[in-house]
Amino acid sequence: MTYLQISAVGKTFTRGRASTEVLRDINLDIEKGEFVSIIGHSGCGKSTLLNLVAGLNEVSSGGIILENAEVHTPGPDRAVVFQNHSLLPWLTVYENVNLAVAKVFGRRKSAAERHDWIMDNLNLVQMAHAKDKRPTEISGGMKQRVGIARALAMEPKILLLDEPFGALDALTRAHLQDQMMEIHARLGNTMIMITHDVDEAVLLSDRIVMMTNGPAATIGEVLDVPLERPRRRLELASDRTYLKCREAVLKFLYERHRFVEAA
Amino acid sequence: MTLPATDDSKITALPLKGKSATVTTIAPSARKLDIAALTGTIGKNVIPPLIVLAVILAIWQVVFSQPGSSLPPPSEVWAQSYDLIVDPFFVYGSQDIGLGLRVFTSLQRVAIGFGLAAIVGVAVGAVIGQSIWTMRGLDPIFQILRTVPPLAWLPISLAAFMDSGPSAIFVIFITAIWPVIINTAVGVRNIPQDYRNVARVLRLNQLEFFTRIMVPAAAPYIFSGLRIGVGLSWLAIVAAEMLTGGVGIGFFIWDAWNSSRLTDIIVALVYIGVVGFVLDRLVALIGTLVTRGASAS
Numbered sequence: 001m002t003y004l005q006i007s008a009v010g011k012t013f014t015r016g017r018a019s020t021e022v023l024r025d026i027n028l029d030i031e032k033g034e035f036v037s038i039i040g041h042s043g044c045g046k047s048t049l050l051n052l053v054a055g056l057n058e059v060s061s062g063g064i065i066l067e068n069a070e071v072h073t074p075g076p077d078r079a080v081v082f083q084n085h086s087l088l089p090w091l092t093v094y095e096n097v098n099l100a101v102a103k104v105f106g107r108r109k110s111a112a113e114r115h116d117w118i119m120d121n122l123n124l125v126q127m128a129h130a131k132d133k134r135p136t137e138i139s140g141g142m143k144q145r146v147g148i149a150r151a152l153a154m155e156p157k158i159l160l161l162d163e164p165f166g167a168l169d170a171l172t173r174a175h176l177q178d179q180m181m182e183i184h185a186r187l188g189n190t191m192i193m194i195t196h197d198v199d200e201a202v203l204l205s206d207r208i209v210m211m212t213n214g215p216a217a218t219i220g221e222v223l224d225v226p227l228e229r230p231r232r233r234l235e236l237a238s239d240r241t242y243l244k245c246r247e248a249v250l251k252f253l254y255e256r257h258r259f260v261e262a263a
Numbered sequence: 264m265t266l267p268a269t270d271d272s273k274i275t276a277l278p279l280k281g282k283s284a285t286v287t288t289i290a291p292s293a294r295k296l297d298i299a300a301l302t303g304t305i306g307k308n309v310i311p312p313l314i315v316l317a318v319i320l321a322i323w324q325v326v327f328s329q330p331g332s333s334l335p336p337p338s339e340v341w342a343q344s345y346d347l348i349v350d351p352f353f354v355y356g357s358q359d360i361g362l363g364l365r366v367f368t369s370l371q372r373v374a375i376g377f378g379l380a381a382i383v384g385v386a387v388g389a390v391i392g393q394s395i396w397t398m399r400g401l402d403p404i405f406q407i408l409r410t411v412p413p414l415a416w417l418p419i420s421l422a423a424f425m426d427s428g429p430s431a432i433f434v435i436f437i438t439a440i441w442p443v444i445i446n447t448a449v450g451v452r453n454i455p456q457d458y459r460n461v462a463r464v465l466r467l468n469q470l471e472f473f474t475r476i477m478v479p480a481a482a483p484y485i486f487s488g489l490r491i492g493v494g495l496s497w498l499a500i501v502a503a504e505m506l507t508g509g510v511g512i513g514f515f516i517w518d519a520w521n522s523s524r525l526t527d528i529i530v531a532l533v534y535i536g537v538v539g540f541v542l543d544r545l546v547a548l549i550g551t552l553v554t555r556g557a558s559a560s
Contacts, residue, residue: 154465
């Protein structure tokens with residue numbers, strides 16, 4: 001049975017009399033435990049689609065169903081890792097995660113259990129050592145790891161990652177991608193990740209959803225990535241399947257991009 | 264506050280010097296430099312104003328020492344108001360008390376009026392900042408009311424409360440509340456959408472959102488409003504007390520003027536200035552302590 005079902009979803013933003021159709025007729029089914037990347041040029045409505053799944057925006061037409069329940073409002077069962085980490089700067093790393101844990105598990109877990117759960121998640125992203133630091137005192141990559149820990153600590157049905165590594169340097173990004181694969185292997189979460197990095201998409205995903213250019217963007221193509229897990233970045237660099245997938249995505253983006261310039 | 268801490272760590276660090284590496288020896292020497300830098304900054308910040316003060320007093324002394332001058336020179340202030348300057352807390356009778364005690368009475372009124380203004384102002388400002396329609400409706404009214412001078416409120420508040428004590432407090436309240444409301448509203452409107460999204464994903468309720476996100480995120484704005492507000496309340500209390508009477512520092516000035524004790528007025532002015540300065544710095548200090556870390560992202 002399909003875990004997350006996005007059917008015939010459209011989104012139109014209206015401001016005064018002007019209205020912009022951002023997304024049209026999006027259909028996508030995601031299975032439990034799948035890692036799906038959404039890739040497309042900037043402005044194609046990738047983030048809008050993620051916000052619709054998160055419930056931060058409401059769909060204009062169609063519907064999104066997560067485990068037999070329709071998505072209308074945001075909630076901790078669809079945790080979001082925001083592009084710019086969105087940690088609260090007046091709270092320490094521990095308190096930031098605690099804010100989520102206290103809200104989600106406040107009644108179900110005892111204080112000691114909550115503490116252990118926070119530390120488990122900080123350990124998972126290797127940030128337990130900085131638990132008493134404030135976000136201003138740690139690096140960009142560390143902030144993003146804490147953001148991931150906060151999202152994981154909500155024990156979400158689905159984890160939504162909005163260009164999580166976009167603002168990081170290449171080395172830190174590679175390190176976090178590896179960690180993300182480890183976490184996915186260990187916990188088996190269902191994840192949707194938005195990216196504009198072709199290598200990142202091929203490396204991490206089970207499927208890559210390629211979006212056409214906006215306005216009224218839709219899904220152009222869905223590519224299966226039939227690579228065995230665990231995947232190792234170095235071995236994949238010369239792997240034929242990997243290169244093929246990479247080429248397919250590049251071709252899609254390249255052709256579409258040219259199409260936009262001509263228009 | 265830093266000095267005792269430095270001394271302690273120096274005492275503990277020194278015995279380690281023999282067996283431990285450079286790390287421990289570097290730390291105390293860096294702190295010694297800190298002390299030197301500290302005395303340096305104190306020197307830079309304290310000595311110039313002292314020199315300027317001495318020059319001003321000297322000029323004042325020279326200019327107003329001529330026979331027939333309208334105001335007393337510093338030496339006469341010292342001689343005639345000696346007891347006021349030296350002992351701020353004497354009590355010779357119900358109306359003959361030291362300036363420290365009078366300032367204390369005024370401060371109590373300010374504390375009540377300003378405290379109410381802070382609580383109501385933050386609450387109202389939060390509501391206005393959250394809703395675009397209350398903002399549109401109330402902002403023009405607030406912008407007009409905030410320009411009304413403090414004393415203009417006094418007659419109407421005397422009529423409403425029929426008593427000078429509550430009236431003075433009301434004048435403080437109504438003077439101090441506008442900057443608090445307006446700054447809080449701006450602060451709340453400027454809360455980044457990301458923080459709001461975090462709150463929505465976590466499904467924080469209204470109260471949790473207010474205490475966990477809104478107040479800390481808007482705290483720098485709130486405190487700049489409070490700082491303006493406390494300055495205005497101190498301005499207002501002195502003026503209000505001149506008219507309402509009682510034991511406050513404002514009435515003291517009016518009383519001294521009526522009995523031609525010019526030197527007492529000058530001493531009272533110094534008191535008012537110093538207390539106003541301390542109030543301002545106090546709110547600023549609380550602000551920096553509370554908003555520590557809330558500024559950058």
